[in-house]
Amino acid sequence: xxxxxxxxxxxxIPSYLASRPSRDLIVAAHQQITHDWWLQExxxxxxxxxxxxxxxxxxxxxxxxxxxxxxxxxxxILTLTxxxxxxxxxxxxxxxxxxxxQLDALHFAYAIIYEIDYLLTWNCKHIANGVIIQRxxxxxxxxNRHTPIIVTPEELFxxxxxx
Numbered sequence: 001x002x003x004x005x006x007x008x009x010x011x012x013i014p015s016y017l018a019s020r021p022s023r024d025l026i027v028a029a030h031q032q033i034t035h036d037w038w039l040q041e042x043x044x045x046x047x048x049x050x051x052x053x054x055x056x057x058x059x060x061x062x063x064x065x066x067x068x069x070x071x072x073x074x075x076x077i078l079t080l081t082x083x084x085x086x087x088x089x090x091x092x093x094x095x096x097x098x099x100x101x102q103l104d105a106l107h108f109a110y111a112i113i114y115e116i117d118y119l120l121t122w123n124c125k126h127i128a129n130g131v132i133i134q135r136x137x138x139x140x141x142x143x144n145r146h147t148p149i150i151v152t153p154e155e156l157f158x159x160x161x162x163x
Contacts, residue, residue: 007045008111008148009072010121011056011103014049018057018067030122030152037153038071044158045118050078050110052103084109095135101126108136111148119148120156128152 016034049072057068078084088109091097097105104126111119121127128150140147 004044004046005117006048006115007118007120008048008050008078008107008114008116009053009075010107010119010123010127011053012122013120013153014053014057014068014071016122017071018064030154033152033154034122037156041153041157047075048078048114048116049075050107051080052106052110056103078110078114080110081113084113087113091136091139094139095132097126097132112140112145115146116148118156119150120153121150122152124152 013034016031017038019031022028022031053072054069054077057072058065084106088102088106091105091108092102095105095108104123107119107121107127110116119127126132133150136150137147139145
């Protein structure tokens with residue numbers, strides 16, 4: 001049996017899984033797609049989160065925090081190393097990310113240092129963003145680093161609907 005691909009769950013995934021259904025139609029659709037992916041596809045991957053994800057999902061409303069944490073309690077946790085922290089700072093500058101996107105640079109650094117195959121996110125502003133991904137690939141090619149495939153749950157179903 002082939003080895004499972006590794007997948008880094010960025011904070012938006014447990015957040016969408018644990019949140020109450022949104023009244024916003026697009027967010028509600030993303031929540032449903034995330035639930036479908038979680039039920040149908042997650043077992044096809046070796047799932048990882050980071051200490052940064054744990055910190056993010058632990059904050060805020062205690063009930064919501066507990067719901068978010070329940071989805072990741074059995075997942076492997078990537079440790080923040082000096083190498084991850086340094087790379088995150090480099091990405092912050094090189095990718096031209098705003099200061100409020102420091103955690104997004106950290107998610108990239110975790111997935112890249114640990115050579116994760118996929119980075120799964122709904123953050124399309126600073127992570128699953130074509131311009132940012134292109135910059136990241138250019139930087140990583142120049143430094144001979146692995147770049148994960150960055151996708152939303154909608155893009156990561158083994159068999160597209162209707163097949």
